[in-house]
Amino acid sequence: MRAEPRSAGGTVHWVGTGLSTGGTGLRAVCDRAARVVVWDRAVARGRRRLAALGLEDRAEVRALDEGVPESAVAPGDVVVSMLPATEHPALLRLALARRAHFACTSYASAELVEEAARAKEEGLVVLTEAGLDPGVDHLMAHRLVEEARAAVGDGPGLTATFTSYCGGLPAVPNDFRYRFSWAPYGVLAALGTPARYIEDGVSRTAARPWEAVRPLVLDGERFEVYPNRDSLPFVAQYGFPAGWRVSSFVRGTLRNEGWRAAWREVFATVRTGDEERIRALAAELAGRHPTTEGDRDRVVLTVALTLRDVGGAVVSEGSGLLDVTGDASESAMARCVSLPLAYGVRRVLDGALPSGLHRAAPDAVEAARWLEFLDGHGLRVTSPEPNRPA
DSSP, X not given: OOOOOOOOOSXXXXXXXXXXXXXXXXXXHHHHOSEEEEEESSHHHHHHHHXXXXXXXXXXXXXXXXXXXXXXXXXXXXXXXXXXXXXXXHHHHHHHHTTXXXXXXXXOOHHHHHHHHHHHHTTOEEEESOBBTTBHHHHHHHHHHHHHHHHHOSOSSEEEEEEEEEEEEESSOOTTSOOOSSOHHHHHHHHTSOEEEEETTEEEEESSGGGGOEEEEETTEEEEEEEOSBOTXXXXXXXXXXXXXXXXXXXXXXXXXXXXXXXXXXHHHHHHTOHHHHHHHHHHHHHHSOOOTTOOEEEEEEEEEEEEOTTSOEEEEEEEEEEEEOOSSOOHHHHHHHHHHHHHHHHHHTTOSOSEEEESOSSHHHHHHHHHHHHHTTOOOBOOSOOEEO
């Protein structure tokens, strides 16, 4: 039985202050929450991080030590996990034990989904996939699907082609065609995870995603893209009508042109499956290609949906592009990850989300609210010329 939603108490526990914590997002939380507590492994480091973001007087800092103590979390609080995905379940269990809400930017793992069932019964919100990718990509997809349905209907006789690619890039491409915006080992490990997608109406699996690299031209600029994870569940999550025949459906990663050639050494090591060697290479690459004070990063996210009739003619075509470059005050990645999360937290604080599991916005109506907020805070999704194969 579903319980009545529990009101949020106004205290937000922001756990972790890594590279994805941006000043724009955290400030948006401070503007709405009655109290914000930032948890870091070391109090001094947390204070330095807040000072760098210009928020030293807006939030408290507490030591994470062995974890957030249960006594610090009150019923109705919101626990935000900015820790690695493997640490989300423990924080979610703590939140539920204290009858608090929970939010993160990571994919809803099987363990999180299972725990979220308890949250629904107790009137608590579990917000997941509320960052950049996953997160903003979901918002763009919901909007495109709703626009297409409004234009041409639910089928039958319509064939859909959908792509969603996102990448964190160096603003000025280097020889390596990359700068690490999250844990180097995580980047390499992700390459060893098979990818499922739909191509020519058939479900396919790329055991080594980099072997499925394709060129993409976006507003005249050349990139390389490849599938990642399992795209298939998102056909239903994005509300594709049953009448649409899905010809292609790919969610994946975007890189600078020349990335595949520059990463041959990495692929050779990942192919071995030797975790020790992969970790060693990740550490070596981080040292070989450090991010300096003068470096600026760039985030590019592109989502496109095309529908064709039985004769193959295009009857609906839409796309969205988010292209953000970081500056001296904040990286593009931190802004693009933490700002949508901040809005999700604000929705929890406002009591606007029903209890249970959420993956960013669940539909086009809610997605429009999120996109309007992002636009008002400098993250504008534009509609360029449609994405086309190079």
